[in-house]
Amino acid sequence: MGIKLPSRGMLMTTSDLIKQLFLSFNDKDSESFFQAAREYIEHEKRKKHIMVAKELEKALYASNGSNASSEKGKRFKNNTPIPRDTEKGFPLLEIQHFDINFDNLLMSQAEKQQLVQIIKEFKDSDIFATYNLQNKRKILLCGKPGTGKTFTAQIISSLLQIPLVYIRFDSIISSYLGETASNLRKVFDFIESGTWIALFDEFDIIGKNRDDNHEHGEIKRVVNNFLQMLDNIKGDSILFAATNHQYMLDPAIWRRFDDIIYYELPDENVRKELFELYLKPIKKDSGIDLPKAVNMTKSLSHADIKMITEEAMKLSILDSRRCLEQCDIENAINKFIRREKVKNNQMGDN
Ligand SMILES: Nc1ncnc2c1ncn2[C@@H]1O[C@H](COP(=O)(O)OP(=O)(O)OP(=O)(O)O)[C@@H](O)[C@H]1O
Ligand SMILES: [Mg+2]
Structure with missing residues (x-):
């Protein structure tokens, strides 16, 4: 049996809301339990108890099971x-x-x-x-x-x-x-x-x-x-x-x-950090010259550099080599620059 909460205009007292929670728990009515819980959280927010409201919200949406996110998904769908x-x-x-x-x-x-x-x-x-x-x-x-x-x-x-x-x-x-x-x-x-x-x-x-x-x-x-x-x-x-x-x-x-x-577009330091971050998964040859790669990628974005690093790793893996080499990075950069030229119509076609 559904428990009706009063419309938004009629504010309930704290004890009314707790009573609603108990009743819906007894009725195993999760929908009205959820509704009463939400109303209680709003009640706390109106009292400017923001932290309490946040903690309650976290508790309401949390799940004990290992599939926490799918549980969350279900709740949002239902309610x-x-x-x-x-x-x-x-x-x-x-x-x-x-x-x-x-x-x-x-x-x-x-x-x-x-x-x-x-x-x-x-x-x-x-x-x-x-x-x-x-x-x-x-x-x-x-x-x-x-x-x-x-x-x-x-x-x-x-x-x-x-x-x-x-x-x-x-x-x-x-x-x-x-x-x-x-x-x-x-x-x-x-x-x-x-x-x-x-x-x-x-x-x-x-x-x-x-x-x-x-x-x-x-x-x-x-x-x-x-x-x-x-x-x-x-x-x-x-x-x-x-x-x-x-x-x-x-x-x-x-x-x-x-x-x-x-x-901003990444400066020299950030570009170096990007190469280091995105090339972390692969073993690197001692001859890798990151400063050169950083220099070759002026005016490229973070996402561009990420794409280049992924391409470089793929080139090395496809070549069945045990580690990434400087040529993989430079080939990937050159491929990217060519792609940009096509995009910007700079290929010198008639
Ligand atoms: N500042 C950054 N640091 C690390 N990685 C980044 C950074 N910016 C972008 N990336 C990588 O590039 C991907 C794409 O970036 P994102 O979608 O956030 O760009 P955007 O600024 O929203 O671009 P757009 O204006 O085209 O929507 C990110 O998912 C991330 O992997
Ligand atoms: Mg975006």
């Missing part, structure tokens, strides 16, 4: 339906779980420090609340492709052990611009229903449509819509928006974000 596009019915977001070490993110100290502060602020949000301060919750990630914007959201999700809600901004907009506002509303409602790391990826739709004036006007409306929802969002999720086209963003957008992180 928090993934919002879908009204017209086409495709899911508007994806819940993802990651387990990546923070050390795997290689970037300049200053940028990394910004991320460390965001993490620390989240952990200390209850202390901030006593000073009437809020931790940074809306962060714009911008900069060149392949420099770690998406990767950052995945790593922060791992570090805080909070699932990532991944939203491809352009797929929400897709063909039915009229549907966009309601799609966005559904996504924001979902985010407000829990504590998440939310990533609005490929936010560069604004940049992509700049040549089409009509489309661009529509997109601007969508972006304004997004900004309003961003202004009014409740809960303690951290929201990231990632773009390669920050120069196209309206000045109004910038002040909506609590922090802006600009991703």
Whole structure:
């Protein structure tokens, strides 16, 4: 038998909520148990007991079994339906779980420090609340492709052990611009229903449509819509928006974000660290000249260097050699440079 919780307007007391939990436990009604538990967590949040709420949320979503993540998946499916596009019915977001070490993110100290502060602020949000301060919750990630914007959201999700809600901004907009506002509303409602790391990826739709004036006007409306929802969002999720086209963003957008992180192409030191990190799995010949490889990969991104290292390792393995040699790295770099030339139409064809 389902136990009905009062509507949002009618606030329950703590003892009412605990009674609901006991009743649903007795009835073996996991759905209403979950609903009462969520209501109790919201109750704690309203009292600004942010840490308590976070601990309870962790306990609610945790599983004792070894298949913790699949259990989590089931719970989300049963109790928090993934919002879908009204017209086409495709899911508007994806819940993802990651387990990546923070050390795997290689970037300049200053940028990394910004991320460390965001993490620390989240952990200390209850202390901030006593000073009437809020931790940074809306962060714009911008900069060149392949420099770690998406990767950052995945790593922060791992570090805080909070699932990532991944939203491809352009797929929400897709063909039915009229549907966009309601799609966005559904996504924001979902985010407000829990504590998440939310990533609005490929936010560069604004940049992509700049040549089409009509489309661009529509997109601007969508972006304004997004900004309003961003202004009014409740809960303690951290929201990231990632773009390669920050120069196209309206000045109004910038002040909506609590922090802006600009991703630079890797400098010499970072490129060296990238080669070392990504070539770790393979044994290396003593004649490897990493400084030369670092020098040959000026102006390439982190993702480009990762791709080169993977190619170099494959060349060595396919050649049945026991260790990686300098020629594998240089061949992989040259292949990559050629590929870039094709991409940029620089092959000298007529
Ligand atoms: N700063 C970095 N440190 C270590 N590895 C990185 C870094 N940036 C990117 N990578 C590697 O490259 C992959 C792709 O990077 P990612 O998708 O985060 O780039 P992006 O900045 O989001 O690019 P885009 O703007 O095209 O979406 C990552 O999954 C990771 O393996
Ligand atoms: Mg990305």
